Amino acid sequence: MPILLTQGAQIPNRYVPDQAQVTSAKDAIAQLDYADIFSAGTLVDNGVMRVDMQGVIAGPPKQRNLQVQVDNIHGNSTVAHANVSETIMTDDPANRRGVKRKVISALRESLFTGRSYTVTGSIP
Numbered sequence: 001m002p003i004l005l006t007q008g009a010q011i012p013n014r015y016v017p018d019q020a021q022v023t024s025a026k027d028a029i030a031q032l033d034y035a036d037i038f039s040a041g042t043l044v045d046n047g048v049m050r051v052d053m054q055g056v057i058a059g060p061p062k063q064r065n066l067q068v069q070v071d072n073i074h075g076n077s078t079v080a081h082a083n084v085s086e087t088i089m090t091d092d093p094a095n096r097r098g099v100k101r102k103v104i105s106a107l108r109e110s111l112f113t114g115r116s117y118t119v120t121g122s123i124p
């Protein structure tokens with residue numbers, strides 16, 4: 001099965017970013033590396049926006065809750081969201097690049113649509 005992006009519901013209490021914040025969010029998302037996706041805590045922080053792994057959602061399969069958030073905002077600061085299934089974890093370098101591209105795509109789509117995305121599938 002290929003890696004799939006599924007659009008979900010609107011992000012609850014989404015922070016609506018201005019154009020400068022959108023640019024900064026795109027920059028933070030682009031800095032994600034494969035290893036970041038399955039790590040914990042703040043994965044990328046460019047001083048304006050950060051990509052956080054907010055926790056693991058129980059499965060099966062387990063999913064990583066990734067959120068792009070505005071720095072220094074208390075309360076509703078999420079501008080993009082994706083849940084990433086652990087079924088797409090891999091040791092293969094080529095497949096890691098594919099996983100990274102799909103997760104980045106999911107977060108970018110979320111940024112522009114205001115909707116959550118799920119990244120699922122399996123690696124051959």
